[in-house]
Amino acid sequence: MNAVPAQPEELSQNQAQGYTVARSFWQKEAVLAYLFMVPGALILLIFMAYPFFYGLYISMTDRFVGIPGSHFIWFENYRYLLDDPVFRKVVRNTFVYSFVTVPFKLVLGLGLALVLNQQFRFSRFFRAGLLLPWIVPTAISTLAFLMLYNGTLSPISWAFRHLGLMNGNINFLGDPVNAIISICVANIWRGVPFFGISILAGLQAVPDDLHEAAALDGAGAWRRFWAVTWPVIRNIVLISTLFSIIWTFADFQLIYVLTKGGPANSTHVFGTYSYQTLGVTDLGTAASISLYMFPFLAVFAIILLFYVRRED
Amino acid sequence: MAMVGSNRMQNRWIQLYIPLIFFLLFLIFPFYWMLIVSLKPDADLLNTKLNPFLLYHVTIGHYTYLFTNTNFVRYVWNTMVVTVGSTVLSLFCSILIGYALGRFRFRGGGFLGSAIFLAYLVPPTLLFIPLSQVVTKLDLYNKYWALILTYPTFLIPFASWLLMGYFRTIARDLEDAAMVDGASRLQAMRTIVLPLAMPGVLSAGIFCFTLGWNEFLYALVFMGSGNMKTVPVGVVTDLIRADVYFWGSLMAAGILGSVPVAIAYSFFVDNYISGLTAGATKG
Amino acid sequence: MSDERAQRLIAEAKTLRYSRRTVLKRAAALGLSAPAIAGVLGATGHAAAAQSGTPAVNLGGSLNILQGTYFVPAAQDFFTKQAKDWGKQNGVDVTTDYINWPDLQPRTTSAVQAGSGPDIVEMWPGIPYLFADKLVDMTDLAEKWGQANGGYYDWVTKTASVNGQWKTMPHGTSSIAVIYRTDLFKAAGYDTFPETWEDFFKAGKALKAAGHPLGQALGQSLGDPPSFCYPYMWSYGAMEVEADGKTVAFNKPTFVDGMNTFIQAWKDAYDGTGLGWDDTGNNSAYLAGQISATLNGSSIYLSANDPTSKDSNPELAKNTNCVPLPKGPTGQFCNLGSRSMGLLSYSKNQDAAKAFLGWFFSIDNYKAWIEAYKGYIIPTGPTLATEPVYTSDPKLKAFIEVAKYGRNQGYAGPSNLKSAQAAANYVIVNTFANAVQNGDAKSAIEQGARQLERYYGR
Known part of the structure; x- marks a missing residue:
């Protein structure tokens, strides 16, 4: 990446043009900037902003897909959800799901990064291999977990039985607490590589000589980490955390495959409940459920971005 | 250490x-x-x-079943087309956005940057119904473009952010010097900055590729018919037969759908990480 | 002599699902005469292809049919081929898609909202009500189909029509019975299957002690859990609503008693992991020999009994029998509702779609279809219920017999938006799950009743 490309020959032929470019520099820069935003903005406007605002509008109607006519009812759907006992469980589960898994993913990801940052044989293959959980399509890897948690076929249950630790099969997905734990483990498994690789990227920016200097000063590993490493990786840790919170909060597929929110709604989250509500064509309520996530996510985003910016 | x-x-x-x-x-x-x-x-x-x-x-029956009783090869091809297409498109948009946000000072830049980031907060479970209307209106239903155009909605925000950070790490003097030498800004960008930014672009590309490779909901709803399924959708619809899972073939598909990608990644995983390093620490 | 060989080839072709080409090859190998070959082709459903070349009517265009995945894989391949053949003869480009059952509903919702997608969609019981306004009317064809079948069962009319108006074509449904291990029950001292729920639980207690509990899914799944919960509720005197379709009739003292019985039974007789099972849970638990009985469609037995199936297990099939659900104090029931095929009004090729449905819903063709389905799907009326596919194997008789105990979700009202909401949100199922988890029948049922009031009162 530090290879300086050769100056192309033709550049010198455009001296005159270059002069005008330089003269109208600031003006030109702003114009170019807006121009550069156009392709991405166009895609985001058509395929993101429009559906989003349309969804926002739908959430304030009592629209059912197959039933003609609908009324604008302001925040009635949102109010209706507030005294929906299932929805209250959904909010609780989503918070538990996010705030249990994200710290684990962070700590394990950090550990993974510290391990992979060392020099050892075949490290490249380990690095790619340990990315596997992130690469395999979730729809399929979750099925592998469904099997590991299966009431009949689970090899984990088999091992426990044969070690004489228990008689029956472990009730991974049928007990409310076990179900949440099982789902969290699958989520953590899937999420660790992203943290690991991101933090590893941050670690590579830590200058070795600083570490050595600190070591010579007699600082222990723990102090060296906080004094030398942490300031460098702090931003990427915060940003990764933010992304992970957003993904986990809005997660749908993993829980949908494993429990569909059961047993008795004990693992339902926003995404799965919204999808379930869509199943009965109740567009308005489904949209409101999804949109309830938005303020929470916005608050997380603002807090974390504030911390990231404060440093700059 | x-x-x-x-x-x-x-x-x-x-x-x-x-x-x-x-x-x-x-x-x-x-x-x-x-x-x-x-x-x-x-x-x-x-x-x-x-x-x-x-x-x-x-x-090896589960593998042969996968190839003879489902359209697995076709599904892989579809997934490749869609993933590569949406990755290229996202990178194109993100390079421009990242460059504009990382390099130019202009009014509204901060606002636009935040707005693009906010796009990340919109859950797909909300979007997919209104989006299906957009897809239909544009006559994209069950065509590759349906996904090539919709995947960037969740790829552009991260890729732009990463590239913005990366462009900031590249010294301004280099392109300024080129422009003084007579290159237009676009030329300077193409010939000087972009080659230097390749590790960052590669990182963003890998990131986009992985997310596109994994996507399920949009693929199911916008392109899930006939031969047009992607690997996750095709495998799940063909190998979960009502109340029976074809476990062996499902897992075979999982292995075939991830291990080759991981092996490919192993060749530039270090590039990927170094690209992420520059982008992420200056973001 | 030649006849005997032809008969053998027909049987062979049917069990092994030979393609037309394979049939011809085998016929040549056996040295059959031309008329005999034609006979074999006719009997194995390849006759249509034999006369192809001149399309009957050229309707043109394309037609996409979306269904849930079939419970009997061979039937799915059969339908695909059937639809393709019909398309060839009529000049229509027919494509068939199958999707996981739980995804069918959201997929349909998004197609209808977008105004494009599959032309013909299969719908769960009660769902036609939700899309009534977006479906092409089927009154003529449905009435003809009703007459051909000796009328519709009550549960068909209540789940596949919209207040008596036919918006879709009902094509029958998976039927539910208790599938149990005769060898294990015999070993526990039960030569005949217990008649009431309480005796069934008693047997289960003995069986669980012997290491083979009963199995029942109580997770959030739309197939197996409701198949148990609704009939159990009905047989203990409760239902979702009264006939007025408004007054919730869920919290009944008899039901609280019944639930208490079940809570105890769940501990004594059932496999506790059932709370986390989806629709596949009991299939694998039964096929793995873990459980001694479960409620299901005939697919478990069929796949164990079929030498070509991946879960083929002749020994298990031999030791398996199927009986209607046990009785409770207020009767014997089965939760049934007809699935149906709906033609969506956004379809651009409605003539072809109607022609296809008209052809599919002809007795001859439908018979071939239920035969491919090996009797897993039960028909919409009594006429076909005596077909050999339902009666020849005594173990499958229960599945057709329960048609007379059938009740729809939302009973005593019709299946409609409200009952669909209650079902989609697993109100009844979760009442059971809550009860066995917390051991408190009364509060679980009260909570369920409040949820029902929310949907029925809105």
């Missing part, structure tokens, strides 16, 4: 081998399981007396 002292080997175990073994067990075990199941005859799978961790008989 540097190892010093006589108990170097012991340190090596504590700091490297033991944690590495732990991570291997935790992260790779499900793949071991997938591999075992994909090679195990169904009768053995249901036989709870056998040790499920071992293979007593080996069959």
Whole structure:
């Protein structure tokens, strides 16, 4: 990446043009900037902003897909959800799901990064291999977990039985607490590589000589980490955390495959409940459920971005 | 971290081998399981007396079933087209956005940057119904473009952010010098900045590719018909037959759908990480 | 002599699902005469292809049919081929898609909202009501189909019509019975299957002690859990609503008693992991020999009994029998509702779609279809219920017999938006799950009643 490309020959032929470019520099820069935003903005406007605002509008109607006519009812759907006992469980589960898994993913990801940052044989293959959980399509890897948690076929249950630790099969997905734990483990498994690789990227920016200097000063590993490493990786840790919170909060597929929110709604989250509500064509309520996530996510985003910016 | 002292080997175990073994067990075990199941005859799978961790008989039947009874090859092709297409499109948009936000000072830049980031907060479960209307209006239903154009909505925000950080790490002087030498800004960008930014672009590309490769909901709803399914959708719809899972073939598809990608990644994983390094620490 | 060989080839072709080409090859190998070959082709459903070349009517265009995945894989391949053949003869480009059952509903919702997608969609019981306004009317064809079948069962009319108006074509449904292990029950001292729920639980207690509990899914799944919960509720005197379709009639003292019985039974007789099962849970638990009985469609037995199936297990099939659900104090029931095929009004090729449905819903063709389905799907009226596919194997008789105990979700009202909401949100199922988890029948039922009031009162 530090290879300086050769100056192309033709550049010198455009001296005159270059002069005008330089003269109208600031003006030109702003114009170019807006121009550069156009392709991405166009895609985001058509395929993101429009559906989003349309969804926002739908959430304030009592629209059912197959039933003609609908009324604008302001925040009635949102109010209706507030005294929906299932929805209250959904909010609780989503918070538990996010705030249990994200710290684990962070700590394990950090550990993974510290391990992979060392020099050892075949490290490249380990690095790619340990990315596997992130690469395999979730729809399929979750099925592998469904099997590991299966009431009949689970090899984990088999091992426990044969070690004489228990008689029956472990009730991974049928007990409310076990179900949440099982789902969290699958989520953590899937999420660790992203943290690991991101933090590893941050670690590579830590200058070795600083570490050595600190070591010579007699600082222990723990102090060296906080004094030398942490300031460098702090931003990427915060940003990764933010992304992970957003993904986990809005997660749908993993829980949908494993429990569909059961047993008795004990693992339902926003995404799965919204999808379930869509199943009965109740567009308005489904949209409101999804949109309830938005303020929470916005608050997380603002807090974390504030911390990231404060440093700059 | 540097190892010093006589108990170097012991340190090596504590700091490297033991944690590495732990991570291997935790992260790779499900793949071991997938591999075992994909090679195990169904009768053995249901036989709870056998040790499920071992293979007593080996069959490649699940793999042949995958290739003969489902359109797996076609699904892989579809996924490639859609993933590569949306990755290229996202990179194109993100390079421009990242460059504009990372390099130019202009009014509204901060606002636009935040707005693009906010796009990340919109959950797909909300979007997919209104989006299906957009897809239909543009006559994209069940065509590759349906996904090539919709995937960037969740790829552009991260890729732009990463590239913005990356462009900031590249010294301004280089392109200024080129422009003084007579290059237009676009030329300077193409010939000077972009080649320097390749590690960052590669990182963003890998990131986009992975997310596109994994996507399920949009693929199911906008392109899930006939031969147009992607790997996750095709495999799940063809191999979960009502109340029966075709476990072996499902896991075979999981192995075939991830291990080649991981092997490909292993060749530029270090590039990927270094690209992420520059982008992320200056973001 | 030649006849005998032809008969053998027909049987062979049917069990092994030979393609037309394979049939011809085998016929040549056996040295059959031309008329005999034609006979074989006719009997194995390849006759249509034999006369192809001149399309009957050229309707043109394309037609996409979306269904849930079939419970009997061979039937799915059969339908695909059937639809393709019909398309060839009529000059229509027919494509068939199958999707996981739980995804069918959201997929349909998004197609209808977008105004494009599959032309013909299969719908769960009660769902036609939700899309009534977006479906092409089927009154003529449905009435003809009703007459041909000796009328519709009550549960068909209540789940596949919209207040008596036919918006979709009902094509029958998976039927539910208790599938149990005769060898294990015999070993526990039961030569005949218990008649009431309480005796069934008693047997289960003995069986669980012997290491083979009963199995029942109580997770959030739309197939197996409701198949148990609704009939159990009905047989203990409760239902979702009264006939007025408004007054919730869920919290009944008899039901609280019944639930208490079930809570105890769940501990004594059932496999506790059932709370986490989806629709596949009991299939694998039964096929793995873990459980001694479960409620299901005939697919478990069929796949164990079929030498070509991946879960083939002749020994298990031999030791399996199927009986209607047990009785409770207020009767014997089965939760049934007809699935149906709906033609969506956004379809651009409605003539072809109607022609296809008209052809599919002809007795001859439908018979071939239920035969491919090996009797897993039960028909919409009594006429076909005596077909050999339902009666020849005594173990399958229960599945057709329960048609007379059938009740729709939302009973005593019709299946409609409200009952669909209650079902989609698993109100009844979760009442059971809550009860066995917390051991408190009364509060679980009260909570369920409040949820029902929310949907029925809105």
